[in-house]
Amino acid sequence: MTETVRACPDCGEVTDIFRRMPGKGASHHDERAPNWRCSACGAEFDEPDEREKRAEAPPITGPAAALVEASAEDVPGGAD
Numbered sequence: 001m002t003e004t005v006r007a008c009p010d011c012g013e014v015t016d017i018f019r020r021m022p023g024k025g026a027s028h029h030d031e032r033a034p035n036w037r038c039s040a041c042g043a044e045f046d047e048p049d050e051r052e053k054r055a056e057a058p059p060i061t062g063p064a065a066a067l068v069e070a071s072a073e074d075v076p077g078g079a080d
């Protein structure tokens with residue numbers, strides 16, 4: 001299963017886009033509004049892009065990685 005998020009077609013912003021009603025302030029948020037606006041770059045569009053939501057999972061490095069690699073026998077006092 002792939003999660004998707006709405007993104008600005010212009011700059012790719014995913015958090016600062018919202019619908020707006022024509023004739024109202026750009027910051028007005030209304031779920032019924034037909035248009036979208038990106039507050040990051042100011043682009044307006046009918047439909048936002050949809051992109052794959054990326055899971056932020058940086059690789060484990062440093063001392064933590066060594067702990068992950070180690071088995072019980074490698075840890076002093078970890079096994080009798």
Ligand SMILES: [Zn+2]
Binds near residue numbers: 010011040043
């Ligand atoms: Zn944008």
